[in-house]
Amino acid sequence: MVDFSVIVPAYHEHANIRPLTTRLFAALDEPKNAELIFVDDNSRDGSVEEVEKLKAEGYNVDIIVRTKERGLSSAVIRGFTDAHGKYLVCMDADLQHPPERVPAFFHALKLNAFVLGTRYSPEVSMDKDWPLIRRVISAGARMLARPLTTVSDPMSGFFGIQKDYVLKAKNVNAQGFKIALDLLIKTEIPTTSIAEVPFSFGVRTVGESKLTGKVMVYYLDQLKELYFYKFGAVTCVLFVLLLAVLAVLSLVYLVSLVL
């Protein structure tokens, strides 16, 4: 049994599996007390064989291959469920999340129920090659989540949680990419038990991003559900009605100025 588990959703990430594994175990304070679990959606790109090789070399690494499901969030939930550790960290396979920061997450997790990686801190940076369009999408997504949480970067995808809280979370939305935001809101962990760990966000050097328009639509749907969860359906509907009335009044005012 181990105390520390790192969960990595992976789809067509064969070339990233070895560097992630070796860098992670080299960085950990207690590598013998840790496991790494990839959750792969039947990529059939040699990922399984690479993990077998790493296992034979002595790394405590495993790969779960799902054949009937697809999606980042549901893969993370599957990994969290199967993990043996009481401290869980989720990170991407493509090295945009530096494995060298994982120990900082585990330290913070001993004192906090939830730990979020943040790219918005003075001591860290975004890779200058991260495309402008992704920066704009990320800023928009972050702004829309503002009323739900005060944490600085609920979208980073690099986060940790104590396993007990995963087991307590109910009705988690496993569609799309934003599992951290869903867990953050639905576990109702008090802000005093949430920590942030700054990390410098890299760019993917091998393979391609799997972010699609469909994933963005899932995000909007998830936001609607979370707003209802947090503020109640009546408040949300009244708020939208108020906005609509304000929009109509502004339009009438503008038209009256012109006429």
Ligand SMILES: Nc1nc2c(ncn2[C@@H]2O[C@H](COP(=O)(O)OP(=O)(O)O[C@H]3O[C@H](CO)[C@@H](O)[C@H](O)[C@@H]3O)[C@@H](O)[C@H]2O)c(=O)[nH]1
């Ligand atoms: N198992 C599985 N894994 C998936 C799937 N889709 C994506 N992944 C894995 O999830 C990780 C993130 O996917 P990317 O394709 O690299 O996403 P991204 O566009 O870089 O977005 C990431 O960075 C954002 C920060 O800007 C994060 O917000 C987002 O959650 C994600 O972590 C990678 O390890 C990728 O292989 C899937 O359908 N199934």
Ligand SMILES: [Mg+2]
């Ligand atoms: Mg990526």
